[in-house]
Amino acid sequence: MVAAGAALADEVGLANLTMGSLAKRVGVRAPSLYKHVSSQEDLNRRIAVLALNEAADAVGGAVQGYAGPDALAAAARAFRAFVLEHPGRYAATIGVEPSGPDDPLATAGQRLLGAFTAVLRGYEIADSDVDHALRMLRSLCHGFATLQAANAFQWSADIDESFEWLITFADRGLRAL
Amino acid sequence: MVAAGAALADEVGLANLTMGSLAKRVGVRAPSLYKHVSSQEDLNRRIAVLALNEAADAVGGAVQGYAGPDALAAAARAFRAFVLEHPGRYAATIGVEPSGPDDPLATAGQRLLGAFTAVLRGYEIADSDVDHALRMLRSLCHGFATLQAANAFQWSADIDESFEWLITFADRGLRAL
DNA sequence: GGATCTGGCTAACGTTGTTAGCTATAAGCT
DNA sequence: AGCTTATAGCTAACAACGTTAGCCAGATCC
Known part of the structure; x- marks a missing residue:
């Protein structure tokens, strides 16, 4: 049912994902959803967990067999493709905070982070730099993908090329470290 | 009145900015707001315009008198500081699209973009690369600032240092071009 | 065969966004 | 000065949405 919610969010945008519309989608009346989810926020969190795990799978899978620049490119492309194909569920991951270390949301986030960490192992990066590099990579991918998903790149130049x-x-930059 | 809305959004989060709460803030009943704004979406857009102009002022002002690396650092710091100090109004800028080239939203966005473009002039960048570099810079700053504003950087390493x-x-990277 | 669990339903309520229609004050014109 | 109009507030009301309470049919289990 959260899968249906994620799909619907992708179609109509997370902001337009309403309990009523999801109920209609799964052929049920709205209050029945509360037998599966405790609130809309809970639904949001579950969609976020799903999205993070799927993203981790996509990035982790894309990286397999590659190292260094190839791995970096594969990871970045896979991540961006995921966000563009699933803008609704990815949007659900923004602004939700794990309640504790064993929150499924936290472990899903760790998985995605781990996939990017693996990419960095292909470069020679000092231990003290790896956290910073990871944040840089995440900011770059997240920023670009969300800006594109929001149509924030206005003018001419080709976005794929960018x-x-x-x-x-x-x-x-990573090589030069 | 949109200034009050922006301030309230910064305090309670954009998602919790309701017509009722804004009305209470300005000492008025909710329907009276519609004498100034045509809808909540309209309010959102106006807050976004305000935020983009303020961000452009902040970045543009911070850059004055600097060039090259100093200008880059000043611009990035000013931008991030603005987002962290005004998370609500900046959030209002995400996902809104200008309706046309003379939409105030478009021109405000251009102003912010222009401030970053000025930074790039301190580097020797081929004309064909400047658009890409601009998008890279925007993705980096936007990604980092929004991730931090959402508390998405979980673990230890110092965020300012990152x-x-x-x-x-x-x-x-920009020098190496 | 009875108890319980599961997952649906209807009815109802509070909140929020929004519209319609009224009114008082301020500004502007003759 | 006196009439007109624009401005900006108000109350009442409605639709949509999230949510709760309470009921009920069928499957599962002892």
Whole structure:
């Protein structure tokens, strides 16, 4: 049922995902949803967990067999593709905070982070820099993908080209460490 | 009145900015707000315009008198500081699209973009690269600031330190072009 | 065969966004 | 000065949404 919610969010946008519309989608009256979810916020969290796990799978899978620049490119592309294909569920991950270390949300987030950490192992990065590099990578991918998903890149230049440019930019920077 | 809305959004979060709460804040009943704004979405757009103009002022002002790496650092810091001090109004800028080229929202966005473009002039960047570099910079700053505003950086390493690290990372990359 | 659990339902309530229609004060014109 | 109009507030009311309470049919289990 949260899968249906995630799909609906992708279609109509997270802001337009209403309990009523989800109920209609699954062929049920709205109050019945509360047998599966305790509130809309709870639904949101579950969608976020699903999205983070799926994103981790996508990035982790894309990286397999690659290392260094190839792994970086594969991870970044997979991540952006996931966000663009599933903007609604990814939006559900923004602004939700794990309640504790064993919150499924936290572990799902760790999985996604782990996939990116694996990419960084292909570069020679000092231990003291790896956290910073990870945050840089996450900011870059998250920022680009969400801006594109929101249609915030207005003018001419080709967006795919910009993203490839950005990947090689990050690659060169990481090598230079 | 949109200033009051922006302030309230900063305090309680954009999601909790309701017509009723804003009305109470300005000492008026809710329907009276519609004498100034045509809908909540309209209010949102106006807050977004305000936020983008303020951000452009902050970044533009911080850059004055600097060039190259200093300008980059000043711009990035000013931008992040603005987002962290005004998370509500900045959140209002996400997901709103200008209706046309003379939409105030579009021109405000251009102003902010222009401030970052000025920073890039301190580097020797090929014309064909400047758009990509601009998008990279915007993704980086937007991504980092929004992730931090959402408390998405979980673990230990110091966040300010990461941001400084990220600035010098971008600087080195831009020089190498 | 009876008890319980599961998952649906209807009815109802509070909140929020919004519209319609009224009114008092301020500003502007003759 | 006196009439008109614009401004900006109000109350009443409605629709949509999230949510709770309470009921009920069927499946599962002892």
